[in-house]
Amino acid sequence: MADSSFTHMLFFIAAIVVAVSISGVIIGISNSMVQELKVKTNALETEIGTDIEIVNDPRRVPYADGNLTIYLKNVGDITLKYNNIAILIDGQYVNETSVVNEYTGGIWTVGNTVEMHIVVALGAGDHEVKAVMPNAVSDTMAFRI
Amino acid sequence: MGLSISASAAIIFVASVIVFGNLLAAFDNFEQALVDARRESQDRQDGILHDRISITAVDVENRTVTLLNEGTETLSISSLDVFLNGTLSDDAIVSTSVDGSTGTNIWFPLETLVITVGSSLNDTLIRVVDANGVAAYH
Numbered sequence: 001m002a003d004s005s006f007t008h009m010l011f012f013i014a015a016i017v018v019a020v021s022i023s024g025v026i027i028g029i030s031n032s033m034v035q036e037l038k039v040k041t042n043a044l045e046t047e048i049g050t051d052i053e054i055v056n057d058p059r060r061v062p063y064a065d066g067n068l069t070i071y072l073k074n075v076g077d078i079t080l081k082y083n084n085i086a087i088l089i090d091g092q093y094v095n096e097t098s099v100v101n102e103y104t105g106g107i108w109t110v111g112n113t114v115e116m117h118i119v120v121a122l123g124a125g126d127h128e129v130k131a132v133m134p135n136a137v138s139d140t141m142a143f144r145i
Numbered sequence: 146m147g148l149s150i151s152a153s154a155a156i157i158f159v160a161s162v163i164v165f166g167n168l169l170a171a172f173d174n175f176e177q178a179l180v181d182a183r184r185e186s187q188d189r190q191d192g193i194l195h196d197r198i199s200i201t202a203v204d205v206e207n208r209t210v211t212l213l214n215e216g217t218e219t220l221s222i223s224s225l226d227v228f229l230n231g232t233l234s235d236d237a238i239v240s241t242s243v244d245g246s247t248g249t250n251i252w253f254p255l256e257t258l259v260i261t262v263g264s265s266l267n268d269t270l271i272r273v274v275d276a277n278g279v280a281a282y283h
Binding site: 008011012014015016018019020022023024026027030031033034037038040041044045048049051053055056057059060061062069071073075076077110111112113115 | 148149150152153154156157159160161163164167168170171172174175178179181182183185186189221223224226228230231232233235270272274276277278280282
């Protein structure tokens with residue numbers, strides 16, 4: 001009789017341990033899903049709220065001594081960072097770029113314009129500049145030198 | 146044996162309720178955030194659609210550029226960018242006035258904005274861009 005009770009007790013404890021383990025795993029997975037969903041939500045919110053525009057006068061884009069100046073305006077809904085803007089000239093990625101303006105820490109508020117200097121050799125004729133944000137939001141402008 | 150099964154089932158049931166609640170809340174937040182972001186994006190697109198500015202006059206002697214808000218959007222003057230011969234020249238703006246009122250930052254539809262600049266406007270390409278990226282040329 002005592003053996004039977006002990007066995008039942010063992011089964012009970014084992015069943016509870018298994019149930020708690022399964023529950024823990026399920027809750028852990030769901031927490032991971034929730035965190036992932038939060039990350040996706042933030043990324044999507046940022047992407048939808050991001051909009052930039054190259055606001056140069058295309059009739060006369062400043063270019064001198066291999067230095068091209070473009071002006072980018074934050075026309076979206078959220079404050080951006082301008083540190084990681086990728087610049088492509090005629091489809092080619094340009095590595096040498098710098099941002100000149102009064103803002104610090106790379107903060108780029110809505111409605112403000114940043115000035116970018118791009119070191120690139122351009123011949124006379126038609127060209128195209130494309131600015132791409134880290135979340136792939138971009139703007140393109142054609143111009144003539 | 147029956148008690149073991151019942152207790153285990155109860156634990157898993159409680160865990161399932163917790164998981165369901167968490168996921169439901171997360172999906173609800175996701176949907177709400179998406180709806181809010183899309184609404185703001187739609188508002189922005191509407192703003193661009195109803196935004197139109199034009200340069201109506203350039204007075205070279207007095208160095209003024211006169212613009213008309215032809216759209217139905219109220220615009221912010223501080224967000225305007227003025228390009229003179231392709232160079233951003235916001236620093237060259239000496240003063241602005243809307244229908245004769247200086248010191249205002251609001252530019253209502255059908256109002257006239259006069260921008261006075263410090264540099265010469267003789268044979269100058271002028272482009273003015275507002276907060277939505279809508280531009281006027283001269």
